Amino acid sequence: MSLIVSLVLPVAGLLAGCNGDKSGDSGGVDDDSGDTGVTAVDPNHDDLSMPAEPTLDPDSFTSAAECADCHPDHYAQWSRSMHAYAMVDPVYQALVGIRQADLDGTQDQFCTQCHSAIGTRGGEIVPGFSFEDLSPIVMEGITCEACHKVARIDRVYNSGHVLDPEGPIRGPLTDPEPSSFHNAAGMEYSDIFESAEFCGACHDVVEISGLPLERPYEEWTTSPGRDEGQTCQTCHMPESSGYAATDTSTVRTLHDHSFVGVDVPLLGGWATPDEVEQIRARIEELLATAATVSLSLPDQVVAGEQLDVVVDIRNDISAHNLPTGSTFLRQVWLEVIATDALGTRLYATGDLDANGDLRDYWSSLDQYGDDDLISLSSGFIDAHGQPTLFSHLATEHTSHALSPLYERTYTLFVPTEGAAPGPITVSARLRLRPFPPYLLRLLELDELIDKLEIYDLDAVVGEVSVVPSE
Structure with a gap:
């Protein structure tokens, strides 16, 4: 044949x-x-996303569970998403283990720079690290403040976002309402949350050797969809109307935080059978x-x-x-x-x-x-x-x-x-x-x-x- x-x-x-x-x-x-056109990074460290020394304190980030008090719908969506699953995924952990064994732990920060930017920049991802030894905020993976404390994007690959843990909560609302919970740091509008660059900063991945691995953002840059005004969020964070928090009566345009792609959680107990079926339906x-x-x-x-x-x-x-x-x-x-x-x-x-x-x-x-x-x-x-x-x-x-x-x-x-x-x-x-x-x-x-x-x-x-x- x-x-x-x-x-x-x-x-x-x-x-x-x-x-x-x-x-x-x-x-x-x-x-x-x-x-x-991408220069291979130092196998052992990168000043932005894989620093040799900690550049932030993981304890300065708020757990998603605390965000749930005022944002229960957002939390419920995120908590069964692949962002929340990023560090507990057994497939990911096994792949990291093979890389650790093959390279004697010298490149242990490579995968975690996106799966837990907080842990990688916070000094918890050391050569030969064990997932069991990581702090809860690190094991939350791409948790709320891993995104909403991003100040800017310095490059659109390999965790190219700049984290500002002491800065304001940032997001796509142009007129955020005052909140006692956020008063200390404040809230701030940032247009990067509506950009494809924001997603591409982690979802485009270049191996330490310089070999491109994942390129959805790069593909988007020359796509008809870009010319039509589509971004990653158009499909993967679809819009709806509702309340952004429990203590507001203002109806907002909301974005779904389930981040649906093609994966369902394989880890037993991570989601109920009904939740898994809902993810599959999406x-x-x-x-x-x-x-x-x-x-x-x-x-x-x-x-x-x-x-x-x-x-x-x-x-x-x-x-x-x-x-x-x-x-x-x-x-x-x-x-x-x-x-x-x-x-x-x-x-x-x-x-x-x-x-x-x-x-x-x-x-x-x-x-x-x-x-x-x-x-x-x-x-x-x-x-x-x-x-x-x-x-x-x-x-x-x-x-x-x-x-x-x-x-x-x-x-x-x-x-x-x-x-x-x-x-x-x-x-x-x-x-x-x-x-x-x-x-x-x-x-x-x-x-x-x-x-x-x-x-x-x-x-x-x-x-x-x-x-x-x-």
């Missing part, structure tokens, strides 16, 4: 991934192994308009001859790539299955092995068993030219993502030998999974695998009549 791929829009840059190049071109996405709502899959089939095929199946995938997101963020962890792939009139499978790509993994390099049961696999995810290559899961070992980062509003066309060849009389049914769906099962097994987190969700971004079904050969 073979595969032909073409792009609807011509773009520059040929990508090759660990599974071989099936894209023919990048769909507007550049290979991340090239020059980024994710499905967010993804409902993310992509379109189109299927082009002939009206008929002669029995025994090859059936050409043409599939188009379009990224309907106007502000960033599909996928974006931690694309080296995210799985986005196309499943195409063809069956005859009796339900016998004639062809499949994008199906899963018995472990629930794609049949690619990382499958322990059927490595490279899916020659036609169409994946939009990215992958790391190490100095020996081998795939790796870990960014600190990577020298290349190759992406197959679709740029905003781009479309890519794939042609698949389905054999029809032995097909039963009657129509052939072809189904295609674009699927997304936050983590692959093989990663959780590698991290010895097998018990979390059953909690992984697969989301279908779009699906389509078509039929082809089979006519007898002459």
Whole structure:
């Protein structure tokens, strides 16, 4: 079986991934192994986000639990968000542990500079640190004042925000009302809270080697969404009307603090089953308009001859790539299955092995068993030219993502030998999974695998009549 791929829009840059190049071109996405214009930071410290000596006192920050007294709705949203989950996430902790072991703790601040800026700048993240030894405010992760004490953005990557723990509470309200709780430091309007730069300061990540890892902000800067006035907050902090605090009668424009993306908490007890279902429903709502899959089939095929199946995938997101963020962890792939009139499978790509993994390099049961696999995810290559899961070992980062509003066309060849009389049914769906099962097994987190969700971004079904050969 073979595969032909073409792009609807011509773009520059040929990508090759660990599974071989099936894209023919990048769909507007550049290979991340090239020059980024970003100078690699000192592996041991960075004056802004990974200081060698503490630059603030963690005790000067207020716990989110205290904010809940006046802002119960904001707190309830945040408390089940990935921001609150940032330091307790078992997957994150396991990945940090591998980096610690590989590098003898010399780069322990790299991941925590965003996951807990307070702890990293406050001197608690020392070489060989243990999560069990960190203070409660540090384990709150991206807590309220980790954002609302930001004075300015000095760079739009790697925790590029300047924290001002003794300064006022800052936010997007132009006319904040006086509050006895905030009187000591005061409150102040800041336009950075409505900017994409505010989010990009942490969500764009460059490895210590200089290799770009996550680039949603960089993608946004050249996107149609930016031209339309969209920011990260437009989708990930949607607006509503209500009261910003319990002690006010002023109706405000509020922003949701659930920060919905594609993740649900996997840690047992972190959220109730009902809360997890609510998060999943929000994710499905967010993804409902993310992509379109189109299927082009002939009206008929002669029995025994090859059936050409043409599939188009379009990224309907106007502000960033599909996928974006931690694309080296995210799985986005196309499943195409063809069956005859009796339900016998004639062809499949994008199906899963018995472990629930794609049949690619990382499958322990059927490595490279899916020659036609169409994946939009990215992958790391190490100095020996081998795939790796870990960014600190990577020298290349190759992406197959679709740029905003781009479309890519794939042609698949389905054999029809032995097909039963009657129509052939072809189904295609674009699927997304936050983590692959093989990663959780590698991290010895097998018990979390059953909690992984697969989301279908779009699906389509078509039929082809089979006519007898002459």
